[in-house]
Amino acid sequence: MTEPTPDWQDKEDGSCRLQTADPLGILKSTRTVVELGENVWINQDQIEQLAKRWVQEDSQGVEAGTPLWDEQYHFSDGTARTVNWLLLLDALNFCFWAEKDQPRWTITYQNQTLNGYWAEAAALKRAVEEGIPLWDAEYLTTLSEDTMASIFRGSATIPLFEQRVQHAREVGRVLLEHYNGQFTNAIEQAERNAVKLVLLLERDFPSFRDVSSYRGHTVRFLKRAQITVADISGSFHGQGWGNFSEQDQLTIFADYKLPQVLRDYNVLEYQAQLAKTIDNKELILPGSEEEVEIRACTIWACELLRQSMQRLGRRVTAADIDMRLWLLGQRSDEMKPYHRTRTIYY
Numbered sequence: 001m002t003e004p005t006p007d008w009q010d011k012e013d014g015s016c017r018l019q020t021a022d023p024l025g026i027l028k029s030t031r032t033v034v035e036l037g038e039n040v041w042i043n044q045d046q047i048e049q050l051a052k053r054w055v056q057e058d059s060q061g062v063e064a065g066t067p068l069w070d071e072q073y074h075f076s077d078g079t080a081r082t083v084n085w086l087l088l089l090d091a092l093n094f095c096f097w098a099e100k101d102q103p104r105w106t107i108t109y110q111n112q113t114l115n116g117y118w119a120e121a122a123a124l125k126r127a128v129e130e131g132i133p134l135w136d137a138e139y140l141t142t143l144s145e146d147t148m149a150s151i152f153r154g155s156a157t158i159p160l161f162e163q164r165v166q167h168a169r170e171v172g173r174v175l176l177e178h179y180n181g182q183f184t185n186a187i188e189q190a191e192r193n194a195v196k197l198v199l200l201l202e203r204d205f206p207s208f209r210d211v212s213s214y215r216g217h218t219v220r221f222l223k224r225a226q227i228t229v230a231d232i233s234g235s236f237h238g239q240g241w242g243n244f245s246e247q248d249q250l251t252i253f254a255d256y257k258l259p260q261v262l263r264d265y266n267v268l269e270y271q272a273q274l275a276k277t278i279d280n281k282e283l284i285l286p287g288s289e290e291e292v293e294i295r296a297c298t299i300w301a302c303e304l305l306r307q308s309m310q311r312l313g314r315r316v317t318a319a320d321i322d323m324r325l326w327l328l329g330q331r332s333d334e335m336k337p338y339h340r341t342r343t344i345y346y
Contacts (some may be wrong), residue, residue, distance in 0.1 A: 001192060002078040007341060012324065014188040016072035021249055022249075022273055023195045023249050024195060024198060024199070024220065024222060024226075024247070024249070024250070024251070025220050026220045026221065026251045026299065027251065027299070027300070029217065029218060029220045030219055030221070030295075030296035030299045030300060031201070031296075031300065032142045032214070032217050032219070032298035033214050033217070033219055033292055033293055033297075034293075034296055034297055034300050036214070037269065037293040037296070037297065038289075038293075039270065039271045039274045039289060039290045039293045039294075039295040039302075040268060040269070040270055040271070040274070040290075040293040040294055040296075041268070041269045041270075041297070042209065042267065042268065042269075042297050042300060042301045042304065043266055043267055043268070043269055044304065046265060046266045046267045046309070047267055047301065047305050047308055048308055050265050050267060050341050051305055051308035051309045051311075051312055051314075052312065054314070054324075055309055055313070055314045058314060065323075068163060069235050069237065072110070073109070073118055073121040073122040073125060074086075074089075074121050074125060074235060075124065075125045075128045075134075076235055076238075078236075078254065080135075080182050080183075080184045080241070081135035081233060081236070082135070082241075083182070083183045083184050083187070083232060083241050084134075084135035084137065084171075084175070084182065084183050085124065085128070085134055085135050085226060085333065086183075086228065086231050086232050086235055087171055087175075087183045088134055088135075088140065088168060088171050089120070089121060089124055089231065090224050090227055090228040090231060091167040091168065091170070091171050091205070091207060091208070091224070091262075092124075092161070092164045092167055092168065093224055093227065094224065094343065094345060094346050095159050095160050095342060095343060095344070095346070096115065096116045096117065096119070096120065096158070096159065096343050097159070097256075097338075097340060098118075098156075098159070100280075100281040101323055102281075103155060103156060104116075104118045104154060104155075104156075105119065105152075105154055105156045105157070105158045105159065106119055106154050106155045106156075106157070107122060107123050107126075107152070107153070108154070109121045109122040109123070109125075109126055110122075117330075119154065120152075120158075123151055123152050123153075123154070123275050124151065124212040126151075127150075127151040127334060128271045129341060132147070132151065136138060136181075137171070137172040137173075137174075137175035137176045137181035137182075138172065138176060139172065140168050140169060140171050140172025140173075140175075141169055141172035141173050141176065142169070142172075143165065143168045143169055143172070145161075145162075148161070148164060148165045148168065149161070157236070158214060158264065159342070160342065160344065163344050166207070167207045167344070170205060170206065170207055174204050174205050178204055180323050182291065184241055186201075186204075187232075187241055191244050191245075192243060192244055192245060193244060193245050194229045194233075194244040194245065194246045194247040194249065194250060195246045195249050195250075197224055197228075197229050198225045198226055198228075198229055198250070201222075201224075201225040201228060201274075202222060202225055205225075207224075208222070208224055208225045208228075210222045210223050210224060210225065210346075211346040212287050212292050212295075213287065214292045214293075214296075215289075219292055219296060221254050221295055221299070221345065223253045223254050223255060223345055223346045224253075224345060224346070226250045226251065227253045227255055228252065229244060229247065230247070230250065230253075230319055231314040232244075233247060247317075247319070248279060248317045248318075248319075250318060250319060251299050251302075251303065252298065252299055252302040252303075252319070252321060252325075253322050253346075254296075254325075254346065255299045255346035256339055256340070256341070256346060257325070257326055257329035257330075257332070257338060258298050258302070258322065258325045258326065258329065259294050259295075259297070259298045259331045259338065259339065260329055260332060260336070260337070260338035260339075261325045261326075261328045261332065261336055262298060262301050262302075262325065263335075263336060264335045264336065265334075266307070267301050268294075268297055268301060274290050277290075277339075278336070278337055278339045278340075279336055279337055281337050281340055282340070283340050283341065283342065284339050284340060284341045285341070286336070286341050286342065286343040286345075290339075291339070291341050294339055302318060302321045302325070303318065305321055306318055306321055310339060
């Protein structure tokens with residue numbers, strides 16, 4: 001295995017010092033995990049090869065790129081209702097996979113069978129079309145289990161059902177207690193600043209506090225808080241409520257699909273027993289050293305990839321890389337399995 005040779009290592013001329021701002025503290029805290037970790041490695045040589053490959057693809061006009069916001073499966077009316085709906089979407093945006101040898105939760109929408117995130121988004125849009133006011137904070141505070149079951153009706157029960165009910169109620173409660181029922185007021189309080197809005201979500205919404213501990217060190221990920229900002233920006237096409245400053249300061253959104261793709265590119269390499277556990281689709285405990293290392297190395301592999309592409313003259317954000325990898329992960333039938341951790345954070 002190739003040990004990581006990350007760009008945060010200082011040289012006398014300072015050429016390899018980390019130049020990236022880190023206002024969320026994610027890069028700094030996950031760096032500690034990468035340096036101490038014993039289960040996951042970043043292969044710097046493969047990062048350089050992938051960066052060259054992507055830059056060449058982009059120059060030839062075959063960039064995977066960030067697509068326009070999809071409105072087929074997302075509710076969008078251009079008002080504050082959409083902002084609240086998106087907050088709920090990402091409060092429930094986690095853990096869609098099935099147990100080993102069990103069928104996945106799917107729904108049928110517009111004569112299509114959907115699973116994963118697309119099924120969640122479509123189920124929430126379908127609910128609005130059926131007259132359920134999912135943008136209404138007061139309604140969410142008393143959302144019943146029966147209603148939630150109807151919203152997510154499909155081939156099976158959606159995983160972590162009870163947690164999703166709790167999160168929906170939390171969204172309504174916090175919106176009423178702090179923001180007069182409207183997440184647009186939170187956006188205004190955060191001065192339409194992406195970093196401030198992520199920190200606001202972490203502070204006021206307990207289910208968004210995606211923070212772990214690793215050998216006595218606090219490790220920050222904030223996956224769903226960051227993706228909420230990105231989704232609001234995407235839905236409003238960077239205008240109006242989606243016009244955020246400092247959005248380029250966000251990291252990638254550490255989930256289970258991105259490390260699967262990075263492993264396929266040989267950018268991430270796993271210790272033998274961990275690789276066996278993942279390949280056998282066995283559960284990895286949330287907060288375990290293995291799980292934290294996978295997520296931390298995913299964040300840093302993408303940051304180093306971003307830096308490498310920038311040195312090659314291709315400026316991209318972490319969100320660009322995240323979307324590119326996630327889209328590749330939607331065509332992952334030939335890849336080795338993703339790691340399986342039952343968690344509310346991704």
